[in-house]
Amino acid sequence: EPEVTQTPSHQVTQMGQEVILRCVPISNHLYFYWYRQILGQKVEFLVSFYNNEISEKSEIFDDQFSVERPDGSNFTLKIRSTKLEDSAMYFCASSDEWANTGELFFGEGSRLTVL
């Protein structure tokens, strides 16, 4: 069964460092997403991406965040200068539908720990 894969599974970084989280969406999907979950809290929407540009973003997704699809398979989330509060599980997701008839396929997540 096709799946969304994410790397790394866990990254530890120092505050102020840049981090890139990588995702390989399901191959025929066109819509890509990042969500995050701070430990013990809710899963929160960050950003959606389609046709090489951001479609929607939440208030969380400020200037320190950026997304990119550098090639035909990868979808990345960059955090420019990490803060302690960026420590969370980051989930990538993809779908082949924009409207209401499809489902989101989530990856297993990348755990980011900022020290």
Added chain:
Amino acid sequence: DAKTTQPTSMDCAEGRAANLPCNHSTISGNEYVYWYRQIHSQGPQYIIHGLKNNETNEMASLIITEDRKSSTLILPHATLRDTAVYYCTLNNAGNMLTFGGGTRLMVKP
């Protein structure tokens, strides 16, 4: 500010049906009801969705009230592997899902 409310936790005996309720009294006409679940800290897993008709798939059934203000997810024969947090969420387009606290379902032997 989640638009859905769910009980915090529920228990269910293995082999029995698990009925998970969700209130979404402010749902708008173009919003679908989606259910996902999260096992431990894994990525959320899609279960089922619907607009106004009841839906069934290999995982579960979704019962939506006629006024669409509430719904119930039914796992017909719960197993220990169904122990998870179950999220009811609304989606009107774009898959910008808002996950609330969900219901922590504990399936017991």
